Amino acid sequence: MKRWPTLLAYAVLLLGSLAMAFPFVWMLFTSLKPFQEIFSLWLLPQHPTLDNYRQVLLQTQFPRWFFNSLVVAVITTLSVLFFDSLVGYTLAKLRFPGKGVIFVLILSTLMIPTEMLVIPWYVMSAENGWVNTYWGLLFPGLMSAFGVFLLRQFFQTLPSDLLDAGRIDGLSEFGVFWRVAFPLVRPALAALGIFTFLGNWNSFLWPLVIVQTAEMRTLPVGVALFSGEAGTAWNLIMAASSLAVLPVLLVFLFFQRQIIEGVVLTGVKG
Amino acid sequence: MRLSLARREALWAFAFLLLPLAFFLLVRLWPAFQALWLSLYEWNADPAKRAFVGLEHYQQMLGDKLLRKALLNTLLYTLVGVPAQLVLGLGVALLLNAVERFRDLFRAIYFAPYITPAVAVAWVFSWMLSPNFGIVNEVLRLLGLPAQPFLQSPGQALLTVTAVVVWQNLGFQGVLFLAGLQNIPREYYEAARIDGAGSWALFRHITLPLLNPVIVFSAVIGTIGFLQLFTQVVNLNFTDQGGPLSSTLALALYIYQQAFSRFELGYAAAITVLLFVIILLITLVQLRLLSRRVEY
Numbered sequence: 001m002k003r004w005p006t007l008l009a010y011a012v013l014l015l016g017s018l019a020m021a022f023p024f025v026w027m028l029f030t031s032l033k034p035f036q037e038i039f040s041l042w043l044l045p046q047h048p049t050l051d052n053y054r055q056v057l058l059q060t061q062f063p064r065w066f067f068n069s070l071v072v073a074v075i076t077t078l079s080v081l082f083f084d085s086l087v088g089y090t091l092a093k094l095r096f097p098g099k100g101v102i103f104v105l106i107l108s109t110l111m112i113p114t115e116m117l118v119i120p121w122y123v124m125s126a127e128n129g130w131v132n133t134y135w136g137l138l139f140p141g142l143m144s145a146f147g148v149f150l151l152r153q154f155f156q157t158l159p160s161d162l163l164d165a166g167r168i169d170g171l172s173e174f175g176v177f178w179r180v181a182f183p184l185v186r187p188a189l190a191a192l193g194i195f196t197f198l199g200n201w202n203s204f205l206w207p208l209v210i211v212q213t214a215e216m217r218t219l220p221v222g223v224a225l226f227s228g229e230a231g232t233a234w235n236l237i238m239a240a241s242s243l244a245v246l247p248v249l250l251v252f253l254f255f256q257r258q259i260i261e262g263v264v265l266t267g268v269k270g
Numbered sequence: 271m272r273l274s275l276a277r278r279e280a281l282w283a284f285a286f287l288l289l290p291l292a293f294f295l296l297v298r299l300w301p302a303f304q305a306l307w308l309s310l311y312e313w314n315a316d317p318a319k320r321a322f323v324g325l326e327h328y329q330q331m332l333g334d335k336l337l338r339k340a341l342l343n344t345l346l347y348t349l350v351g352v353p354a355q356l357v358l359g360l361g362v363a364l365l366l367n368a369v370e371r372f373r374d375l376f377r378a379i380y381f382a383p384y385i386t387p388a389v390a391v392a393w394v395f396s397w398m399l400s401p402n403f404g405i406v407n408e409v410l411r412l413l414g415l416p417a418q419p420f421l422q423s424p425g426q427a428l429l430t431v432t433a434v435v436v437w438q439n440l441g442f443q444g445v446l447f448l449a450g451l452q453n454i455p456r457e458y459y460e461a462a463r464i465d466g467a468g469s470w471a472l473f474r475h476i477t478l479p480l481l482n483p484v485i486v487f488s489a490v491i492g493t494i495g496f497l498q499l500f501t502q503v504v505n506l507n508f509t510d511q512g513g514p515l516s517s518t519l520a521l522a523l524y525i526y527q528q529a530f531s532r533f534e535l536g537y538a539a540a541i542t543v544l545l546f547v548i549i550l551l552i553t554l555v556q557l558r559l560l561s562r563r564v565e566y
Binding site for chain 2: 005006010012013016017019021023024026027030038041083084086089090094095096097099102105106108109111112113114115116117119120121122123140143145148173177198201202204205209219221223224227228237238241242244245248251252256259260263
């Protein structure tokens, strides 16, 4: 009885999937075509070559941009996971005066648009010599108010008896946090970690502002400026874009469940 | 003894919060006030010309035609993009909810663009939409349709940019709505069916009202996203000018131009204050809408 609507749903989903996947496929195939072939309508390259990748990797500073993005994304992710959970734990489980004010203060920073902060960050960086340095790239992302909010919710669900047991066993307050509470909020840490990593890996505006030399570019800035300079060498641009997209798709492949749960967590249940 | 325990706990708490609090104050909160303060100054590349100008920049904004254009464009992006995103995202979620096999696979395919670097997405689309050699125009030609200029035409560029952003955000909206749909108890539908309600009535009287919090959340996130649109505008157009003829110039891009191409940091800061006020108002409206929902 419900067969036809279901078949129709599959048909529409399939058609939509084509629209979602086609740009990736087109990018990948173009990146395998020699320059003479890129204006042909054929999807598949007739003389597939890895030469575009060789050129991007060897004749641009692509490996360096990749490394820079990795440094920024890894350090900010580790820092966010550590400090955000420390603050989330403190706000959820410890009693001290001024708790409410501090929570509201941190949460209120969520409403400030990045554009508003970028200008003072730039002035601050210029005055302190942070322009075009790793520290300059890193410092705005070291903690996240959103992560504090998310992790606080999770720590609140932990039974206080469990933490008291740790205290009785002679753990210091930091030991209770690090050895008992921290491992128990792993699902939330996974979701926050992946989103922080991807957010910093993909980030564009601040790196564009703070970077001045080609070797300090992060991947998105490198690809954007390289594409501008490469002009009509679409085969090279598509090879560079593929190299930028590939790690993200790999992360997605491995952590799909956590990523989707993370979205649901923040949007529907948070 | 109790007092000293409580004091010990408070000391630990302050030790834990010391560095993070310094960060949120110095890197997040203080710069927002600094932007407010900078907006009252003439602050540019030449330190000799830096001076207090009071509300002059706000006056300057009133007569700035390009700013007006950027605001109007941003309004258009939002008014077209947010509803399109919501309706299509809800559609994807309803379809995903209707199938069982391959649901996770479909969901992954729709979601993937959301997490890929916007820069790469923008370059692929500007290649596919190229008027002369783009695959999209080749397909149009095969279908016997006239070629379109897309990003090259002042009349089509803004809608083209919006379409690319909607394409990229679709999976995110779909995943949110799907979770919202799955939170609705099945018994509601069964009860309504027994009362003789048709599919449309079920959707109109059960699905939509119960999805309301998710719709509000999506709409607000989407609106704030379109208000800050930057990466796609820059990279779909090859330049940071918001071309052709400023037809795609968005507010965030205009701020970037003023601050980092012309180094009018004071004027740019004044525009960010305007952006902040707009976002603040939207957030307040969101809180209103969400708290009204809780009362039922």
